[in-house]
Amino acid sequence: PLIDTLRGPRWGLRAWIVASQLLMGLMLVPLVLADDPFRPEGLGLLTLLLVAHAVFASTQDVSIDALAITTVPPEERGTINGFMQLGMLGARAAFGGIALYVEQFVGERVVLVALLACIWLSSLLVIFGLREPLRREGSAGGFVGKLRAMLKASSTWWAVAFALVAGAGFKATGAVAGPLLLSGGLDKEGVGLFFSTTAAALALGALGGGKLADLRGRHEAARLLLLGLAVAVGITAAASLLGGAVLVAALLALYVVAGAFTAAELALYMDATDPALGATQFSAYMGAINLCETWSSYSVGQLVPVTGYPSALRAMAVISLLGVVLLPRMVAASSERLAPAEG
Template sequence: MRGRLGTLTALYVTQYLGVGFITVGLTAILRDGGTSLDTLALLQIVGLIWPIKFLWAPILDRYGSRHRGHYRSWLLVLQSALVLALLALLPFTDPANALGPIVAICAAYVFFSATQDIAVDAVAVRMLAESARGTGNGIQVAASYLGNLLGGGACVLVYDRFGWAPAIGLLVAMTAVGLLVVWRFREPPRTDRVARVGTAYRALLSVFSQPGCRWWTFGVVPLVYVGAGMAYSLVTPALVDAGWSLGRIGVVTGVVTSAPAIVAGLVAGFGVSRFGRSGVLVVGGVTLTVSTLLLLPLMNGRAPVAGTVAALCCFMVAYTVANVVLYTVNMDYSRPDTGGTDFTVLSSFGLICSFVAGSVGLAAAARVGYPAVAVAAIVLVAAGVALGLAHQRRFPHQPGPVADPAAAQPTTEAVRAVA
């Protein structure tokens, strides 16, 4: 757990554990207990807290303890809150018959997790040197899949074999590792100016005044996210139409595809540092195009298990690679004194685009069919990559000031710290 990237890895993974459990594991457990699909859909609504977290991000940039560390003081509270929220689930051994309290606790957990993400992102903005940002964001994206794999996969297996209490106990124990990491973490003292709350809230808009930021945020990001999101929104209904069981769909889309995505996130992070943002963006775009084409048999109703799983894994790898680049450029545009606000508002716009893409993709498929929407998705992604390359040529990344001078170290040093 030594080193900056080691700390970020632990915090990102532990914040996603409960999210993976709620969106994948708990959904499967409740469905097994007879909960209707309509009710399960309502549970997923708590995920909408994440895209709107920019509304309170400026508060974290403004207030914090100089004695305990500006963002570390938030992390101590929030990581503890994550553990307590999970402990609150323990008494409900029959969750299908306690949906009210379960949903309320899950909503609280997602709020704490989203807020913790603001603080961790702000720490990453301040501590990571320019050469380490690709690696840091690769870890962040990979951590979301690892959390999904552990929280949504491992905990369900424990539940199936040993019951509710051991499953929640495992989730609590894994999340508590993050609390230990925060306790040992020593945040570098803030030498930059702490923004006033009004300044921090104005940063929600002033971040877009930076050269090329509007081009990137309102041009490149929507095209890539909407294109990829449209294609992925078709996967589950297409698998159902092809005759796959809900159990098989859950295992493949929630667990099996997470493993290669974890590796892809880490590799893409190193790739950004080695080959630059443009090079990895091209790789992600080309791979997304190829993988979407590989999904066309599924879109036409043919879904052999081996071929379909391979195509889905390829798609998730491609989406992960593109995601790492998008997050890295978002961090490039994040200023040290308002890092939590800047990174959050930029990444939240991408989340909103993803939510919109799902609705647009399914609505369009109802009218023109799955294959036509998949082709349209390829066109959007290709346009986004082309626009992204033009953006990087016109606005090449210029290393900005590092809030923590000690962060100016080669990526290899940071990677060695993880080991």
């Protein structure tokens, strides 16, 4: 809400992004300058800096989503979400596992400097490479009115309901993928190798799913990919009985389909979001996705000891299929809400 309220011709979404990235980098500077930033006695300060960094990173993320909603033509939202997923997954891999591997050769300070440079230099792309529509100064009263309208709109709650269940099958499977592979005969090194490929699988799927969402329409693409996601979870459940290479192949296919569905799903939420509430409304949908991951991960953890992996995964796939029922209601409600504005 703060981002949507404090937007105007002098301070827009680009300013929010650049300011967030500046502050993200500043939180890393003490770690770069310290002789041993990870020493036990400095744990309190380290925790404070990393929490602040995470807060500013979340602000940046929300601002980028809002800017995409405001500037990207509707017919390109699927493709853009595919590339946004590619960038996010690539950065996560580069400064996650790859950085940990490189750190043993170059040292932690070099890795931190590289991260800091990427954060600050990417701000130049925002300053010189992006444009956003001019917006008149808003008011708290105007924002509150739009927020009330959003909360009263049935389309908002259909979208939240969809986000709460649609990804349950994949989120649950991802939560137990490690133990599932171990029970399927892989050793720890094999499991680690598998997870080193999942980012590429998700990114590949996201690029294809985003393109499909633009070609076939978000509703149709999301419906088809959600059905495919449930089928892929079901196949993984069956493959868990065989283990080995069959299980690995089934899981990799599931990650590809999940990446495709994610890109189409996010484009669908962008369509359902009022650009004036881009940060607030879209974040609500993202929060619902996070809640889906939380409850589905917990639920599958409770089910597996009782029913075993196949039955637990099939149950979560069935819950995901509730999204197929909710999706038409969400789209119809969004169309009714947007019709007066278009007319």
